[in-house]
Amino acid sequence: MKKLIVAAGCALAMIAGTAHAKEWNEIRIAFDVPYEPFEYKTPEGELTGFEVELAEAMCEELKADCTFIIQAWDGMIPGLLARKFDAIMSSMSITPERAEAVLFSEPYYNTPGAWFAREDVNVDVTDESAMKGMTVGVQRGTTMDTYVTEKLSDVVNVKRYTTADDMVLDLEGQRLDLVFVDYPVGEQTILSREGFKQVGEPVKLGQGVGVAMRPRDKELAEKVNAALEKLKNDGTYDTIMDKYFSYDIKM
Known part of the structure; x- marks a missing residue:
């Protein structure tokens, strides 16, 4: 599975083909780094963390070629709406205010x-x-x-x-x-x-954390929800979770 780490705002992150928007063979996912243990870089510069590994497993399940983009938190929702990336998978809590601007997946974890x-x-x-x-x-x-x-x-x-x-x-x-x-x-x-x-x-705060997508991208949301549910049911989610936490964060 292809993984590219690029700076938010670069030309590659700005371009998305119309065909891909329908079939979602390619998905660009944004992370705010560092936010250990969810997303961070190793001393060797490799992007890793609970959400990064979960995103990798999700992309594998979707058979999608995913690009991982590092984006500062303040620019997350503006960047998503400006089509710099297709999804935010960076510990974004589901709130009524955010839900007015983005489409959330089902929550995939909740921590206090x-x-x-x-x-x-x-x-x-x-x-x-x-x-x-x-x-x-x-x-x-x-x-x-x-x-x-x-x-x-x-x-x-x-x-x-x-x-x-x-x-x-x-x-x-x-x-x-x-x-x-x-x-x-x-x-x-x-x-x-x-x-x-x-x-x-x-x-305890909020309704949990979800993947944020553009409101129009309902097909992507359906695919993401199905993939995350499969990962929870087949034990993949628990395997990743146990690497980073000594307690259950699953919704």
Whole structure:
């Protein structure tokens, strides 16, 4: 199965043949990197992660020649609608607002958001008065951003980041008191480092994560749903999931 990693916006990513739009023999899938363990690059520069491997298996099932495109999170939906790629498979939570702009597949995983901090930070994250004046990091445009903004923006200082890595650097540098991220991301990028901890209990958010496609591409959505269902039923999904998680994230 052919895999190409290209920068978003290049000429190859901009061009899609009309015939392919009907039969979907070729599919361009966008990922925001790094977002470990879902999508990231190995030290050798290879694109990998749970969603990357799931996308590879999905493309194999669809007998489609897939191109993998790296796209910054802020440009995901605009890039999809501008036909720079055909699908987003990058931990995009299904929300009513996004569903007005894109067509989602059935959800293929759901993980909670969680609070993380340095070990010397002690705070009850369920007590707004205890959090007053703290600086909280979130990744811009995520459901975690929405949650903190709607519930705590009048209590805490919200600092938004383009990548999870940048957020972790500021947490290490004590420019943040807390971060609120996908639990698996926090587990991989924060708890794996010395001097950090999870604070409080995880928080279930939204309706799960789906593959995002253009509203007109209903045939593609049907194919994607069928392929993901097959991967869940034949054990492929579980095999990939078990490589990255010690718990069940399947919807």
